[in-house]
Amino acid sequence: MSIKTFLLPDLGEGLTEAELVRWIVAAGDTVAVDQPIAEVETAKSLVEIPSPFEGVVSTLHGEAGQMMLVDEPFISVNTGGEDAPQTGEPSGERAQSYREEELAGTQAPAGESVDPSGEAEQDEEGSGNVLIGYGTGSAQRKTSRRRKPRGLGASGASATKASAEAVRVVNPLVRKLARENSLDISTVQGTGPEGLILRTDVEAAVAAASQAPTTTATTTQPSISSTAAKPEVSTGTVDADSRTGLPVASSQVLSGVRKTIANAMSTSRREIPEATVWVDVDVTKLLKLRTKIKEADGQAPSVMALISRFAVAGLQRFPELNSRIDVETDGGLRHTVFDGVNLGFAAQTDRGLVVPNVRDAHKLNAQELSAEFARLATVAREGKAGVSDLSGSTFTINNYGVFNVDGSAAIINYPEAAILGLGRIIEKPWVVNGKLKVRSICELTLSFDHRVCDGGTAAGFLRFVADAMTDPKRALATL
The missing domain is CATH 3.30.559.10 (Chloramphenicol acetyltransferase-like domain)
Known part of the structure; x- marks a missing residue:
């Protein structure tokens, strides 16, 4: 068999990302060339993505609601042909790493991606960014390189563990966000695969840190202001805005x-x-x-x-x-x-x-x-x-x-x-x-x-x- 991976196509007008609204196909489904496989929402419109390959769906590299980056794995299809030269089919772990990185809002450094398993591998041939009415471009191949282990971390763990910990943050913007908020990145609990630290994890840690002074004042100083804040802290169900003190009805990063x-x-x-x-x-x-x-x-x-x-x-x-x-x-x-x-x-x-x-x-x-x-x-x-x-x-x-x-x-x-x-x-x-x-x-x-x-x-x-x-x-x- 031959597994071909289709990269999210260039949707035009300089758009670099799109939100995956829904999959029209599932793993195991048979697809034909130009058959709609998914709907994605860009900053401009809702777009149907067609399949550039004919075969059986092998892997869906994303879930509904995720932000997908252009030129990153979107779907893998078993075309039923002979094996193409490769070191292995893109693994589920690697696909998950891509997805988590997309949620963090950026790509890995140029020419380099992070594989939590520590195994170097190579992407299958891409489709060349296909959209109905846009035509098919030339195929592209990308190679990922294993990042070399770094020195021991501050925790004093073993060299193997420290090198693994060193790649738990693949997004430089995540590190920058932590640094700007004086947050020790090593104290953040990652929710990504194998503890990968995402931007949302850092934002949650920063929000928790900003609430800490309010909580301390509530428990140590029985003043009028702390008494007013006490019901909110005790319930643990209502977040308060750090500037106004008012309950937050909703808060989200603007997208689309x-x-x-x-x-x-x-x-x-x-x-x-x-x-x-x-x-x-x-x-x-x-x-x-x-x-x-x-x-x-x-x-x-x-x-x-x-x-x-x-x-x-x-x-x-x-x-x-x-x-x-x-x-x-x-x-x-x-x-x-x-x-x-x-x-x-x-x-x-x-x-x-x-x-x-x-x-x-x-x-x-x-x-x-x-x-x-x-x-x-x-x-x-x-x-x-x-x-x-x-x-x-x-x-x-x-x-x-x-x-x-x-x-x-x-x-x-x-x-x-x-x-x-x-x-x-x-x-x-x-x-x-x-x-x-x-x-x-x-x-x-x-x-x-x-x-x-x-x-x-x-x-x-x-x-x-x-x-x-x-x-x-x-x-x-x-x-």
């Missing part, structure tokens, strides 16, 4: 979409000097026009699609807002203006806020835009949007009116230069030709990168879109 959103928003605020302009718009005629289109054709574009059509036309007149600023290696700034629009739109899903984008939106009419919005929103909410669907936008529209709010100074979708926000449509008293009437009003906001243009350009774009919304027949006739 939430981590990506947090990083993107922080980068946007840090890198982009943004400004915001806004205007209230009378959309009474726009709503009436949409009603007439629906009566005549049986369907009509969504209000967002109509406004998006105006926005795309506005970007052709004010192209600075359809651009990007990049920092050069020498510290200089490069301003890139795009010939065409990939229109992103914010979509709320169970996994968090994502931004699908309509490619070449400048080539589509309002009906086509409406259909694409509906399609992309559906696949995004189902977690089936591909990487290309969720990246590459050049301008974004955010319809926060669906949350029943009037306005918002939206954060720019980095590295874009602007984002257009739509508030709810609500009836308000409005002066029309000197007379007070009840009209349908929508607040329109534009947050823009002040490096790409001045306020006059931003106001010109916003005014163009607002005027088109106020008199849509005239606007559509000239677009």
Whole structure:
């Protein structure tokens, strides 16, 4: 027989890890080439991983809920062919070591991995990162080397035991975390295979150490503060926050979409000097026009699609807002203006806020835009949007009116230069030709990168879109 190990493929857009949501196959199952074998969730979307091999599943190198690293063992398949040159099939121990290291959030040092059994071995031929629609790359081979024993540890154990203990922490970030918190790593009880110390073990030890002063005060000083803390310590079931003293309802490290959103928003605020302009718009005629289109054709574009059509036309007149600023290696700034629009739109899903984008939106009419919005929103909410669907936008529209709010100074979708926000449509008293009437009003906001243009350009774009919304027949006739 021949065992081939498939490495987690490159999922695109610089993503280096993915959470294993579920296995579609189990050990012993027969699989065919391109048959879906697992679902993984990246920071971008939910992705089905296909099998690059045909044969019988030998080993699943991970469990649901684990973070898996790109280019690390994912699944091993018995292809039924002749033995490939190797020193042995990847062992369960080694696979477990990989998994624990992934939970710790990093890889082993380049060219070196740790084998708790102390036996050197070699990975089987990989698949070359296969995804349906992406094609098959060239196979790669990785070789692991046994780490040489080091000197005796502080505990005075035997040389053999000390050398084993020396490799109980394979992740340099785990050691760094312990060092930064003045924690003696040798005192930490590892929960990994054969006592492997994980990042979660260090975090738990640090948390326990931070609670120690509170516990001591409770037992030795019958002050008012210690009396208040005593019920919590005695029960041992409620954790208290060390800064506020309040019980902690939940605490978790951000991952997946939430981590990506947090990083993107922080980068946007840090890198982009943004400004915001806004205007209230009378959309009474726009709503009436949409009603007439629906009566005549049986369907009509969504209000967002109509406004998006105006926005795309506005970007052709004010192209600075359809651009990007990049920092050069020498510290200089490069301003890139795009010939065409990939229109992103914010979509709320169970996994968090994502931004699908309509490619070449400048080539589509309002009906086509409406259909694409509906399609992309559906696949995004189902977690089936591909990487290309969720990246590459050049301008974004955010319809926060669906949350029943009037306005918002939206954060720019980095590295874009602007984002257009739509508030709810609500009836308000409005002066029309000197007379007070009840009209349908929508607040329109534009947050823009002040490096790409001045306020006059931003106001010109916003005014163009607002005027088109106020008199849509005239606007559509000239677009």
